[in-house]
Amino acid sequence: MTLLSFDHVSRRYSVGGSEVHALDDVSVTIDAGEFVSVIGPSGSGKSTFMNLCGCLDTPSDGRVTIDGVDVAGMGEERLSELRNERIGFVFQQFNLLARTSALDNVALPLIYSGVKRKARHIEAMRVLERVGLGEWANHHPSQLSGGQQQRVAIARALVNEPVLILADEPTGALDSHTSAEIMCLFQELNGQGISIVLVTHEQDIAAASSRKLNFRDGKVLSDERIEQTLFLEPGLEATA
Amino acid sequence: MSVLESVLVALTALRTNLLRSMLTMLGIIIGVAAVITMVAMGTGAQKEVDAQIAALGTNLFMIMPGSFRDHGARMASGSRLKLTEDDAHAIKREVAGVVASAPTSRGAVQIVSGNMNWSTTVQGIDNDYLLARNWEIVEGRVFEAREIRSGTRAALVGATVAEELFGEASIVGQSVRINNVPFQIVGRLGPKGQSMMGYDQDDLVMVPLEAARGRLLGASRAVAKAVSVIMVSVEQASMMDEVEEQITGLLRQRHRLRADQENTFSIRNMSEMVATRAEASRVFNMLLAAVASVSLVVGGIGIMNIMLVSVTERTREIGLRRAVGAKPRDILTQFLIEAITLCTIGGAVGVLLSVVIIMVTSNLTGWPVELPFQVIVLAVLFSAAIGVSFGYYPARKAARQDPIEALRYE
Numbered sequence A: 001m002t003l004l005s006f007d008h009v010s011r012r013y014s015v016g017g018s019e020v021h022a023l024d025d026v027s028v029t030i031d032a033g034e035f036v037s038v039i040g041p042s043g044s045g046k047s048t049f050m051n052l053c054g055c056l057d058t059p060s061d062g063r064v065t066i067d068g069v070d071v072a073g074m075g076e077e078r079l080s081e082l083r084n085e086r087i088g089f090v091f092q093q094f095n096l097l098a099r100t101s102a103l104d105n106v107a108l109p110l111i112y113s114g115v116k117r118k119a120r121h122i123e124a125m126r127v128l129e130r131v132g133l134g135e136w137a138n139h140h141p142s143q144l145s146g147g148q149q150q151r152v153a154i155a156r157a158l159v160n161e162p163v164l165i166l167a168d169e170p171t172g173a174l175d176s177h178t179s180a181e182i183m184c185l186f187q188e189l190n191g192q193g194i195s196i197v198l199v200t201h202e203q204d205i206a207a208a209s210s211r212k213l214n215f216r217d218g219k220v221l222s223d224e225r226i227e228q229t230l231f232l233e234p235g236l237e238a239t240a
Numbered sequence B: 001m002s003v004l005e006s007v008l009v010a011l012t013a014l015r016t017n018l019l020r021s022m023l024t025m026l027g028i029i030i031g032v033a034a035v036i037t038m039v040a041m042g043t044g045a046q047k048e049v050d051a052q053i054a055a056l057g058t059n060l061f062m063i064m065p066g067s068f069r070d071h072g073a074r075m076a077s078g079s080r081l082k083l084t085e086d087d088a089h090a091i092k093r094e095v096a097g098v099v100a101s102a103p104t105s106r107g108a109v110q111i112v113s114g115n116m117n118w119s120t121t122v123q124g125i126d127n128d129y130l131l132a133r134n135w136e137i138v139e140g141r142v143f144e145a146r147e148i149r150s151g152t153r154a155a156l157v158g159a160t161v162a163e164e165l166f167g168e169a170s171i172v173g174q175s176v177r178i179n180n181v182p183f184q185i186v187g188r189l190g191p192k193g194q195s196m197m198g199y200d201q202d203d204l205v206m207v208p209l210e211a212a213r214g215r216l217l218g219a220s221r222a223v224a225k226a227v228s229v230i231m232v233s234v235e236q237a238s239m240m241d242e243v244e245e246q247i248t249g250l251l252r253q254r255h256r257l258r259a260d261q262e263n264t265f266s267i268r269n270m271s272e273m274v275a276t277r278a279e280a281s282r283v284f285n286m287l288l289a290a291v292a293s294v295s296l297v298v299g300g301i302g303i304m305n306i307m308l309v310s311v312t313e314r315t316r317e318i319g320l321r322r323a324v325g326a327k328p329r330d331i332l333t334q335f336l337i338e339a340i341t342l343c344t345i346g347g348a349v350g351v352l353l354s355v356v357i358i359m360v361t362s363n364l365t366g367w368p369v370e371l372p373f374q375v376i377v378l379a380v381l382f383s384a385a386i387g388v389s390f391g392y393y394p395a396r397k398a399a400r401q402d403p404i405e406a407l408r409y410e
């Protein structure tokens, strides 16, 4: 079943009179349950692609549809609702609220879906336990390691039961050991049926996915299915 | 997202930056405290002026011998300048609209009761004086016409004197010696408080004019029945000008002044004087409140400044909130409510502070203060309104941020 479809999509920015084609005539479809990695050099349009996937942006040309619904026809409000209900974001810099507990950080999206405070905390706790941070619920981001912070961010992306997780270089700020743990978590989530689109510029991170989109100058240079490398359970890491 | 939810989010944000929040609030706190303190003191002063007006009597003229321009010089220069009891009676008889026309003289005396001794003022009056001044008797009675005519040694005692000599005890029927002349007390006067000039109006005894003149004041032999002041009260405020004109005419005629001669008396419209004073104090109060309001506006600008800083600082937070589903109006409400919360808490603290300031100053200085409840409510509402008006621009700025740009902001 098609989750996302890009149909001759372009995204242009005008910078000082001249036009920059951040995305140039891209046609791609992503099915529900896929684990797609997006790879390419800096400035090749990866983030622009992600923003369009995540309804943070609308195309200059072409059509982006999510579950068959054209994004272009939606207003700011509807797009916000769509992001809230269906999409989880994970960022390179985690983007956690400082001086706010892990639990409250995870519960943040639920505020905007109108869930009551009590229910929010129960739900957030459940997701924190799912990423293995149940005992850290009351800690502030500054008291957590980078890997733990990214797990909190992933928990936040998960809390609304999204169909799609968009991760823009989620391991960019982490060491390789921690990166592996995070990738393992993503694979686990993908195994539970959540679609994942992951931007990276490291080939061995991209290897965690089952499909690789290679971007160059705003175009998809190649789109290939790959053999998925299984990342190890964190507990087994030491023996590997 | 409910309003309560927004308030909670706002409170959390304010708490994470506690010191800054408090410093920002300080502007509003000081502004609100200043406005309320000024209004309270102004209202107190106003109340006192109003009480003075009420105590003075209504629509009152004070007629004195001589002219105001060269008071001292003319006073000594001859019998012609004296006002008499008969002048007072003529005014009452011949000028329409005059309710009371009271001849009166006063002087300093010593009053003794038993072993108690008090220096005070004696005022010779007839009953018109009490009428003109709206002066009540709280115990006993006013003078009888017979006592006024014959100058009986009867006395009405002012509240202060009664207090000094007798305390709370009943005084009617008691004997006192005024300058060694025995008088019998027939009544106790109700309290009038301080006059506009600041002296205690209750520190006096009143006796029939005739008794004062004959026995206490050492009457001038030059003019029989001379009095120092005539108090005239008029039926309606609208008649004051007309009555003043008629009195002038009447007195000029009675004093046989030619057209080219100046008045030998002067008429002062007391009600107008206090009204002018009341107006002046009202204007002054408004001015003070206006100046204080400026500090409130400055506080508002402080709020706006800090909210703008906060919006810039939290650009990434705004981007993140938008990414996880906040609508532009959620962001607008969040920052607006933050500003309103800051201002309202500031306003409430300002109210408390002003109450403390008012209590301390009125205790230390004895200034009259009056804090109307509506002013408190108004001040808090006003500071919330400042929150809205000065918080709106930063909040709108936050709501209009592009989420992608905001997320990329370093």
Ligand SMILES: Nc1ncnc2c1ncn2[C@@H]1O[C@H](COP(=O)(O)OP(=O)(O)O)[C@@H](O)[C@H]1O
Binding pocket: A013, A014, A015, A020, A021, A022, A040, A041, A042, A043, A044, A045, A046, A047, A048, A049
């Ligand atoms: N807001 C913008 N305004 C102008 N140009 C932009 C903007 N966002 C991206 N671009 C340009 O679009 C191109 C693709 O950017 P991006 O999608 O961020 O690339 P990547 O994530 O692969 O590094 C770059 O040349 C970038 O300079």
Ligand SMILES: [Mg+2]
Binding pocket: A046, A047
């Ligand atoms: Mg990028």
